[in-house]
Amino acid sequence: MRNIFELDATGSKMSGNSCNQIQQVRRIKPTRRSVSGVMPFRGAGGVPFESLLERDFLKRMRFSHRVFSVVAQPCQIDFIDTSGRDQIYTPDYLVYFHQRNVSASQFIRPMLVEVKPA
Template sequence: MTINKDDCHTEDNAPPARKIGPTRRSVSGQYVFRGKKGVAFESTLERDFIIRMEFILAVDGLRSQPVTIPFTGHQGRTFPYTPDFLVRYRRGLAQTELYEVKSYAEWSQNWRKWKSKWKAARRYAKQQGWRFRIFDESRIHDVVFENARYLERYKAMTVPPDTTEPVLSSVPVHQKISIGRLLDEHPRHVVLHLIAIRTLDFDVNEPLDPLDLGLTVWRTES
């Protein structure tokens, strides 16, 4: 089995190498990534992975089921393997990464059986100049994910521009300002709404709940 180069697109609108259908074993569906396109998932852990990646502004795009890679398994037989996601980062910040999302219980029980396909994925990713990574809940349900979940209710709020503009005017371009200072001058829900919709950014590895008033924010690039 060989990989068809026409199936190895990195564009976000490229068709998936493998389509996800309904499953009784877990939850499947589509998550609208940054309000533009649906990204397929076939477990709640995969959905949470998408939520986490959406929150990281360095992530430029994400595709599910991006490419099918052949690998040699038991008794020399060749099988197809399709990793879960391909994540593209903004130029100059990080490389493109190929991801397999599996719970700790699954991969720790099956790693011997799956190591052949994962080796093939690492080899393929290296040939493309990418990196192959395996993420379980310990890497997905981290501070970044908790921040994204904490801000969900603020993201859903409808806040008029005449309320958000004074906040943005308080944050000089290319400068950082403490959240505490903003909250002294503006309503809490407006400040957190701007962070939730990613108009304001912060160190996503620092927890927002409970809120550290010394945490700094800055305006994101439009």
């Protein structure tokens, strides 16, 4: 499991290991049951989505001036459920924010996001 909390001040690189950037840990595959695809994102290629809600979330992030980048399926979190079985949880996205010209008190930490209906 990757430690996503070892990010540098820009939120784009990991320190203390051989990884240069956090990358997708689970590949999103085409499906017949729901809408999936890739949303173009600020010249950094595309960010995959696997539902209309995720697509709409990416649209909102794409038009926010505070958002620097979005990584799909960024990490896996191992846990034990209430019945004692090992489980793996994969958040939908990791959102990085621009940190230009901000003081330490205004620093916005990267945010793990799970997209769910209201």
